[in-house]
Amino acid sequence: MARGKDKLRRFAENLTFRCMVQPEFEEVFRTDFRLKGRWREDFFGNPNPVVLELGCGRGEYTVSLAERYPDKNFIGVDIKGARMWRGAKTATEQEMRNAGFLRTRIEFIDSCFAPGEVDEIWITFPDPQLRKGRVKKRLTAPEFLTRYARFLRPGGPIHLKSDCRHLHDYTRTVAEGNALPIEACNTDIYGTGFADDLLSIKTTYEKRFLAQGVPITYIRFSLDGHTEFAPVEFAPDELLQR
Numbered sequence: 001m002a003r004g005k006d007k008l009r010r011f012a013e014n015l016t017f018r019c020m021v022q023p024e025f026e027e028v029f030r031t032d033f034r035l036k037g038r039w040r041e042d043f044f045g046n047p048n049p050v051v052l053e054l055g056c057g058r059g060e061y062t063v064s065l066a067e068r069y070p071d072k073n074f075i076g077v078d079i080k081g082a083r084m085w086r087g088a089k090t091a092t093e094q095e096m097r098n099a100g101f102l103r104t105r106i107e108f109i110d111s112c113f114a115p116g117e118v119d120e121i122w123i124t125f126p127d128p129q130l131r132k133g134r135v136k137k138r139l140t141a142p143e144f145l146t147r148y149a150r151f152l153r154p155g156g157p158i159h160l161k162s163d164c165r166h167l168h169d170y171t172r173t174v175a176e177g178n179a180l181p182i183e184a185c186n187t188d189i190y191g192t193g194f195a196d197d198l199l200s201i202k203t204t205y206e207k208r209f210l211a212q213g214v215p216i217t218y219i220r221f222s223l224d225g226h227t228e229f230a231p232v233e234f235a236p237d238e239l240l241q242r
C-alpha cells in the first residue's frame, strides 16, 4: 500500500482503538485534559501505578513493560499517530488492559496528568536536538523537567535511554547541576554487560543504532522534590556528531 494511504488507514484505525487517546489542541492548551487526575479510575479502571514512555514511537517499551508488569499501567506518549498505531494495534490485539497511548505534544504533558499521578517516566531515544538554539527542546532540558515535576510522584525515577552521547552527558550535567540524585549511569549498556532484562528491550530506533555499532547509553535520576531547574553550562551544540 502507498505510504500516504497506509498512514490514512492507520489514522482511521487509531480512532477505533480504546487504548488510544487523542486530545484536540483546545483540550490541552492552557487547560486541563478531562483525564487529568482520572487515568486510573476512568481509563484503566484500577488503582495501579502509572508509568509513561515519552516519545514512544511504536511503543516498544510501553507494550513490553505492560506485558512484564500486569500490576502497573503504561502510557506511551508521542505526536506521531502512524507510529503509535503499531503499539496500539498490538495492545488491542492482545487485549492488554494496562497499556494506553496518548497522542499529544509533550509540551502539553502537564495538562494531562495531576500532581503525583505518574510513578515513573521512560524517555526512549528522543531526538537529541543538537542544532544551535534547540537545547530547550530536549526532553531532559530544565523546561521539561519543570513540567514533569508537576505530576511525577516524589522520588519517581526518570529513565533516559539514548544513542547520543552528547544528550546523555548533557542530561547528567543537568542532573548534577541541579543536585538531582543519579541512580544509574552507563555509556555503553551492552558493551559493559550493564543491560538487564528491562534495559534489553529494544526499540525501533535502538535496533537501527545497534546495527551501526553505536553504543547505547542509559541514565536514571529523580527530581528529589525540586520544582524548578536551572539551565547548565554545557558544550556548544552546533555541528555536533552523535
Ligand SMILES: C[S@@+](CC[C@H](N)C(=O)[O-])C[C@H]1O[C@@H](n2cnc3c(N)ncnc32)[C@H](O)[C@@H]1O
Pocket (backbone or CB within 6 Å): 054, 055, 056, 057, 058, 059, 077, 078, 079, 080, 083, 104, 105, 106, 107, 124, 125, 126, 127, 203, 204, 205, 206
Ligand atoms: C527518534 S524517535 C524514537 C521513537 C522510539 N522511542 C524509538 O526508540 O524507536 C523520537 C520520537 O519522539 C517523538 N517526539 C519528539 N518530540 C516530541 C514532542 N515534543 N512531543 C511528542 N512527541 C515527540 C517523535 O514523534 C518520535 O516518534
